Amino acid sequence: QVQLQESGPGLVKPSETLSLTCAVSGYSISSGYYWGWIRQPPGKGLEWIGSIYHSGSTYYNPSLKSRVTISVDTSKNQFSLKLSSVTAADTAVYYCATSVDPQSCFDYWGQGTLVTVSS
Amino acid sequence: SYVLTQPPSVSVAPGKTARITCGGNNIGSKSVHWYQQKPGQAPVLVIYYDSDRPSGIPERFSGSNSGNTATLTISRVEAGDEADYYCQVWDSSSDVVFGGGTKLTVL
Numbered sequence: 001q002v003q004l005q006e007s008g009p010g011l012v013k014p015s016e017t018l019s020l021t022c023a024v025s026g027y028s029i030s031s032g033y034y035w036g037w038i039r040q041p042p043g044k045g046l047e048w049i050g051s052i053y054h055s056g057s058t059y060y061n062p063s064l065k066s067r068v069t070i071s072v073d074t075s076k077n078q079f080s081l082k083l084s085s086v087t088a089a090d091t092a093v094y095y096c097a098t099s100v101d102p103q104s105c106f107d108y109w110g111q112g113t114l115v116t117v118s119s
Numbered sequence: 120s121y122v123l124t125q126p127p128s129v130s131v132a133p134g135k136t137a138r139i140t141c142g143g144n145n146i147g148s149k150s151v152h153w154y155q156q157k158p159g160q161a162p163v164l165v166i167y168y169d170s171d172r173p174s175g176i177p178e179r180f181s182g183s184n185s186g187n188t189a190t191l192t193i194s195r196v197e198a199g200d201e202a203d204y205y206c207q208v209w210d211s212s213s214d215v216v217f218g219g220g221t222k223l224t225v226l
Contacts, residue, residue: 060214062214
């Protein structure tokens, strides 16, 4: 059973960079699968941020692409999200999740972590 | 960019059938996945590839997809089915797209 756990600061100042990590257990990232980030502003719907393959190939939401970097660390079996130049609009619960391929569903999700952007 | 349209809310009496739609241009040519999200919890996959159910999901949950509309059907609705439901597809121009979500209320 794949398990994912997000971690990172719960408060980020405007204009700074949001950084989150997703630790994976029960499966080796280097074995395959795509590893993604999805966010949900309070009271709103889900928004895909981007995904990465274990080889490092990335796919980003076009609307966020200029500010997003997703990377993978196979030695630590984890992957990370960096979102630069954040504003209050980036306040959301951030989820990490996994899918078999880019066209597939997200079958395992982390519990989510709330990140608030505020000074 | 590709857009998925869901009704904001659907209401149904216990024991009846709920149908939640997901509209998109020629969505019938794409694979649709459905998630259930209860308050304070992460989404849970309930239907994948239009009509397949993950293990542990009751047979009461089913899906269909044709033309410009995909539908999640929940038969014999229970109070525990009250949740937000999201559809999701992959599109060549937008990559992963989620619908806006539908709040299912059990009366």
